[in-house]
Amino acid sequence: MTTQQAVPRIEMTGITKAFGSVVANDSISLRVAPGEVHALLGENGAGKTTLMNILYGLYPPDSGQIRLNGDRVAIHGASEAIRLGIGMVHQHFKLVDTFTVAQNIVLGRERVGAFGILRDAQAVEAVVELSAKFGLRVDPLAVVRDVSVGTQQRVEILKALYRRADVLILDEPTAVLTPQEIDELMDIMRLLVDQGTTIILITHKLREIIAIADRCTVIRRGKVVDTVDVGSATPRSLASAMVGREVLFTVDRKTTEPGDVRLAIDGLVVRNARGLAAVNGASLSVRSGEIVGVAGVDGNGQSELVEALVGVRRVESGRILVDQTDVTGMTPKSVQAHGLASIPEDRQRRGLVLEYSIADNMVMGIHDRAPYSRGGILNEREIHRRAAGLIERFDVRPNDPEYPAGSLSGGNQQKVIIAREVGNDPNVLVAAQPTRGLDVGAIEFVHRALVEQRDRGKAVLLISLDLDEVMNLSDRIAVIYEGKIVGIFERGRVDEHHLGLLMAGGRE
Ligand SMILES: Nc1ncnc2c1ncn2[C@@H]1O[C@H](COP(=O)(O)OP(=O)(O)O)[C@@H](O)[C@H]1O
Ligand SMILES: [Mg+2]
Structure with missing residues (x-):
């Protein structure tokens, strides 16, 4: 697979790019062999997305060169990148919500000269063919608004493949996925590589790099620290290369006996901005000296739950008690005065x-x-x-x-x-996505702060899309699905696949 002797599919040399006084890329060099999975690892703000935006033609570099298959190129704009075989799936998808899967995939590349219906039929046919070839299951006729985040991601990938990309840049693709969807994406990546695709994978998650990448380039503060063969790397070595010091992966936690209930949520119903019951009868309690983690796929009522708890969103029915006091409907200031603090999303x-x-x-x-x-x-x-x-x-x-x-x-x-x-x-701390977008060093700090609160007898409610985080920190793990708590487990009594199943709306 990795033929380092071969002419690199991509060779970026001495790439520098500054935004004002911030040097996002400082003479970065990157070589990616044809057919390899090359991971880009770095703390938040290290310059990974910038480097890939340059390769994708979105920004010109201030200096430096790009060679593709050995030929010097200047890439002006994404359409030129695509013509050169490079596709990119961004962190935030760029699909048209109201279009079908097939329409999104062919958008801008529709076959001309036919009537609307005929064109759509051709699009569907092309998508069916493509999805079979690369093992990316999608329903071409589904409307994008109605499909899961995992499917939307597949649509983005298919969109690039439809444009005949043989280099695929994936910018933190697993951040929004369930464990099952992550497994599926890994399978898809393997299939793509088998079919000759070269992949550049940006991720924070060391486990994913170990699982799928051939080599990994570590970027710190705009500079390349090292490029390593993943076969000889460990999570620990990658993490310390990334942050420039040793990283502890486990937070020391004392065994504590939880005490009285400090936060009680009882039959809570909260409507979202569109008037739907985003929180739909959720009940949960958090005791003194425990961290209760709420796992769930984004958009299952987590934000509305937190907003109701801190007093910025109206509660339709149900109650919130802080140390036995009913704080339902109180202003944010009064809620806080009653001892509930929050780390907002x-x-x-x-x-x-x-x-x-x-x-x-x-x-x-x-x-x-x-x-x-x-x-x-x-x-x-x-x-x-x-x-x-x-x-x-x-x-x-x-x-x-x-x-x-x-x-x-x-x-x-x-x-x-x-x-x-x-x-x-405070006696109760509600932490909503407290480490989203942070690097491992800062994550370690936040985790220690949460555990310290717990050890001091506080009640901590952790709401996170990062299942690893929930599993590592929580004394009890609750799963939220469509605004309801659909399961609650003691630490160590449940595995991630079972949680993933519940998160996706599956039954026990
Ligand atoms: N369009 C932009 N304008 C100004 N600053 C930017 C822009 N894009 C990125 N940056 C800055 O460049 C640095 C690198 O950002 P980025 O490439 O997004 O990092 P990463 O993807 O590794 O998290 C950060 O300090 C970021 O704030
Ligand atoms: Mg980025």
């Missing part, structure tokens, strides 16, 4: 005011209390002092209370939020 929109300093963000929510203000006048010195203490304790970088939150890295933004929320010593 969207840290840029809900968690932080990006234009404000770290110090101002850290005091948000309690800025009207003493000693931070008196008689309506803010006490800047106290605010600064509090921030300096939290920055130290939570290792926020840079350690400057006046630094604007919007200029921090994702990991440090998350630290500011956690510092603020945990800094008030």
Whole structure:
């Protein structure tokens, strides 16, 4: 498979690309042999997507060269990349919701000169043929809006293959998939490689690299650290190459005896923006000294559940109790005053005011209390002092209370939020996707913070799309499906395939 002697299918040399003062790619070189699966590994913000956007013609590099099959090329735009055999599936799919699978696949490449119906029939035929050849099952007539995320991803892949791509760039393709869908994608990738496709796989997940990749290029802060043969790599060696230090994979957790129920959710019904019951009779409790993890596929009511818990979305029926007090329908401020803190899902929109300093963000929510203000006048010195203490304790970088939150890295933004929320010593902590988009170093930090809260007798509700995270951290694991808790298990009493089955709406 990997013939390193052969002319590389792709050779990028000395690629540099800056956005303003950020050097996203700093003289990066990458060689991908024909027919190999080449993983790109790096922390968030390392420059992986930028490098692939350059290969896909979306940005010109500031300097550097690209050779395809040994020939020097300049790739201006995605259509030229596609003509050169390169297809890319982005992190956020770019399909037309209201079109069928087949229409999306041929979009922009429809056979001309025929009537609408005939053209559609041809499209369906082409898609059936293509999906059989590459083992990508899709229903060509299904409307994209109605199909699962896994299927949408297959449609994106087919779209590239329809354009005869023999190089496929997949940007974090497994982030949105269930375990079963991940297994299927791995099978699909193997089939594609058997048919001669070259794959560049961007992922954070070391296990996937070990399972599928031939070689792996590690990028750190815009530079290539190393390219390794995956056969001789371990998750530990890859992780430390990625972050530049040793990484611990397991969080130390004391065995604790959970105490009284601190958070009780009882028959909760919450409507989403479209008026549908996104949370549809969910019941769940979290005790002192335990982490309860909620596993589920995106869009099964997780966001609405969290919004209802923190008081920003109306509860239609059912109750929420914090330490026996009914907080249903209270304002976010009162909920917080009753001891419920939260790490919000969207840290840029809900968690932080990006234009404000770290110090101002850290005091948000309690800025009207003493000693931070008196008689309506803010006490800047106290605010600064509090921030300096939290920055130290939570290792926020840079350690400057006046630094604007919007200029921090994702990991440090998350630290500011956690510092603020945990800094008030809440009894209940609701953590929604607390590590989404963070790198392993920052993830390790967040996980330790959650376990520390648990060990101190707090109740932690963890809502995450990352099943590994839920399984690693939780004392009990609940599965949410279509707004209901469809199963709840003690730690270690359930495997990921069973959870995956429930997450997909299967029966026990
Ligand atoms: N279009 C853009 N404009 C400004 N900055 C960008 C743009 N795209 C990426 N960046 C910055 O470049 C760096 C690398 O980003 P990216 O390539 O997306 O990293 P990765 O995919 O490894 O997470 C980050 O600091 C990011 O904020
Ligand atoms: Mg990226």
